[in-house]
Amino acid sequence: MDNIRKLVGADFPLFAFSHCRDVVAAVSRAGGFGVLGGSSFTPESLEEELRWIDDHVDGKPYGVDILIPENQALGTDIDIDEIVARVPQKHIDFAVDLLRNHQIQANREDVVDKLFLPTLPEAGEALMDVAFRHPIRLMVNALGIAPASMIDRARRHGVPVGALVGAKEHAVRQVHAGVDLLVAQGGEAGGHCGEVSTLVLVPEVIKAVKPIRDVPVLAAGGIMTGAQMAGCMAMGAAGAWTGSIWLATTEAETSETFKDKMVAATSRDTIRSSTRTGKPSRQLRSAWHDAWDGPQSPGALPMPMMALISVPTFARIERAADAGNPQAKALSSYWVGQGVGLVDSIRSATAVVQEFKQDFADAIETLMAAVEGGA
Amino acid sequence: MDNIRKLVGADFPLFAFSHCRDVVAAVSRAGGFGVLGGSSFTPESLEEELRWIDDHVDGKPYGVDILIPENQALGTDIDIDEIVARVPQKHIDFAVDLLRNHQIQANREDVVDKLFLPTLPEAGEALMDVAFRHPIRLMVNALGIAPASMIDRARRHGVPVGALVGAKEHAVRQVHAGVDLLVAQGGEAGGHCGEVSTLVLVPEVIKAVKPIRDVPVLAAGGIMTGAQMAGCMAMGAAGAWTGSIWLATTEAETSETFKDKMVAATSRDTIRSSTRTGKPSRQLRSAWHDAWDGPQSPGALPMPMMALISVPTFARIERAADAGNPQAKALSSYWVGQGVGLVDSIRSATAVVQEFKQDFADAIETLMAAVEGGA
Incomplete structure (x- = not known):
């Protein structure tokens, strides 16, 4: 977990993507790494959110995710x-x-x-203007290749750049483009995703990028527990990137109706649409x-x-x-991954981080016990 | 790994499903557990295959899988x-x-x-007649609830019964029906599969069956390496059930063309059809x-x-x-899971088992190093 600590300063390599500032700050304070989804804000409201986080994160590290699609159906010069x-x-x-x-x-x-529309290019630039004025420790692009402007600006600010990928080929392109951290996100994830599962994609991406450059790879897609996180780290992931689990927290922006639906849902109740x-x-x-x-x-x-x-x-x-x-x-609906089937209550973000840590430690014990029993 | 050793006698809880007797015997001899897919045979040819395995397995344990669908589009009295x-x-x-x-x-x-047609009920019974005449250590049903006749006959022969499930609800029904071993198979698997991914399904099934009865759960779907196996065992799986990896062995029944295609394929080259x-x-x-x-x-x-x-x-x-x-x-095509993207050469079944063991041990070291680096 040293490589992640060195890269972004987090003690426990649990990355929490959320549109809710309370979740971001709570996760970082508890030793994880909160990442604010910046693309649901205007530049003005993002400024407000980041100022709030700076005031509530107790100096712990956090990041920002800005979604800049590689391909737009509309041109870039349309208002x-x-x-x-x-x-x-x-x-x-x-x-x-x-x-x-x-x-x-x-x-x-x-x-x-x-x-x-935060997904239009000039809007992405305006959001980056705001983000780089704050002490962020990571800038992530969620859709397609991180644009050169993002990588250049991040370099100048000394901020590492992360990117989400859903296929091995995209991972290779991202590494060549210069990103510092990859998030290999399987098809079971909530939000935009590909079709290859996390269990296959994570080792496939690790294997593909290793000969190019030593870039840490986070596992994403379906991860709701510390045991799944430990499992992915046994496969070589540097940590876990999570999203859906934070929607089932008391702090989250989701409606009460949706939170109830999350508790009731099984893993078969999601759809890729x-x-x-x-x-x-x-x-x-x-x-x-x-x-x-x-x-x-x-x-x-x-x-x-x-x-x-x-x-x-x-x-x-x-x-x-x-x-x-x-x-x-x-x-009522929202983006959520198949891991929704593992949610059975609504808790505080801090409690979720603590449970991840406990569950992570228990999983390692489980694995050790299995191996020793087998020796 | 004690529970699996007690249940079926295998030292290393790597289950290899194959239609190829050479693979079954080689895996069992190497310390894993070979399972012959019985439904590609007539009763006469199954008898021949099992006699061959008995002669070549050096007394090591193996099992048979017979596919008996719970629902038939045609009636049962049609010839x-x-x-x-x-x-x-x-x-x-x-x-x-x-x-x-x-x-x-x-x-x-x-x-x-x-x-x-081995999937017709009387054919399934005839195949079971053959299988129970041999010293099998596991009888598995691959499609729907294991029929009562299979469970009754297995009990009389002292053979545990396993069942593949692709959803939590099916797992609960199987446990109530009396199975001794569950295989939670994610949607990335080759062959008949559901849509929930292995990383989500395995903990979901474990959590659902635990309050009912202590049934070991194997992880299946996309598993091609010992590191993935270790990852699944960190999540509480008792071992791994694998299929596709054995198609990429020198012994396998697959055509040379298909083997070449496996080596060339990425994880995005499969289709659920x-x-x-x-x-x-x-x-x-x-x-x-x-x-x-x-x-x-x-x-x-x-x-x-x-x-x-x-x-x-x-x-x-x-x-x-x-x-x-x-x-x-x-x-040219055959059943194969998304894990095909992790295959980069054709090896002997024995070499695959050895590599699984090495990779499994390495994964545990990786995880330990990550945790110790983080302490």
Whole structure:
């Protein structure tokens, strides 16, 4: 665990990706490494979140993740008004009807919104401007090759760069591009993911990058316990990158309805679908997916257009669900991995880190006992 | 590893599923536990294979796997002539055209065959008659709940019963049905599989069955190395169940063409498709799948009818491929898991077991070094 301590300063190589500042600060304070998902914020709100973290992290290290897709369906010189104008009427009608059919009041302006689109290139640059003004210890890119501008700027600030990969070939390209840390994320992960499982992808990536450069590889996808973390480290991972488990914490930004659904769900209740962002991402399966993937659906729009509908629409859905509308509860959903089947209660982020540490130590004992019993 | 030694007599809890008697005997002789896939044989040929194994296993323990599906699309009182007669002409024509379009000579009688169908219930009973006449140490059912007749007969012979499961709910039902060993097989596995990944399924199954009865759980799906095996055992698995890795051995029944394809493949080259058996099973993706899953396809037939076409057709394909026909090579395929991406050479089964042991020991050292570095 020395290599991770040297690279980013964390004692226990448990990386927690979260859009919630409370989770980021709590994990880092408890000895792990919190990473704030920066792409759900405007530059102004990101500045506010990072200032809050700086005030609450007790000097412990943390990082920021900014999602900059390698390929955009739209060009880079298009502005937000043009993008909104291109959202087809039938998609807007479908979203309005979907809400109304689930007893949620909605009009056109409730289901399509002129959002700040963090996935557009200039927005990514603006978010990086903010992030590099803070004492971050890691900058991560989540979608495609980390852009040269991110790597150059990080170098100048002395900040290592990490990148998520879902395939061996992408890992090799990232290492050649110059990243300092790889996150090999299996297809069981929540959010954008590929199809190769964590158990296969982690050793495959480690084997592929080793001859090129000694880059630590974190395991990601489905990891909800310290025992899984220990298992991945036995395969050579330098630590674990986690996301879904933090949605099941008291601090998380997820709705109460969604938290209840996480506790009730099994690992078979997720779906990999393009209907939330325009690219395949794993989510808790709900009536949303049955509708948008169903025969009446106009189909998902490409990234980033689909978010212009899904963000405001889900805001209404989760609000109505938490207010007690059972049909809204049926629609409620969020990004989550197959590991949701391992969640059986909602705890504080600090308690989750402590349990990871205990579980990690127990797993090593289990393995030792098995081997000694076998000697 | 004591519990597995007590249950089936193997020193190293590496279970090797194979249709090849040489692999089964070699793995058991090397300290692992070979399991012969019995359902590719008639009762007469199974008798011959098991007699050969008895003569070559040096008294080491081995097992047999007989696939008895819980649900049959056809009734149980239908005979093979009737089943052959029901294979639609358009499926036969499609198979003949597919071969001819790939420069493989074929007529109707070459692509549909009156096979012995081991998946029919009375065939399963006949195969069990044979197996229980030999000193097997484990009887495994691979598809659905182990039938009561299998469990009863195994009990009378003092043979433990194992079962493959791809979901937590199935594991719970199997334990209630009385099985002695569970194989939790993730969706990255070759052959029939579900969708939950090994890394999630293994701890989920262990957690679900523990309160019911103390049944050892083997991890399966994507495991090609001793490091992955150690990783799964850190999560509480009692050992590893493997299949695909044995196809990449000198002894294996697979064609030379297919072995070459395994070495060349990455983890993204597999597909979960119903076009070989009628139920979703993971295979190496080839021109076969592009055709049968393509727009001109009549679609897969249900189990067991699809095998009446795929078995004789693939026999011709692999023969033509090994004879040097490049178009036949494009069609060549077999069941294999995502772990195929970790295969980079063809070795003897004995060498594979030795490497598993070494790799397992190295993984434990890696984990210890990481923890000590972190203390």
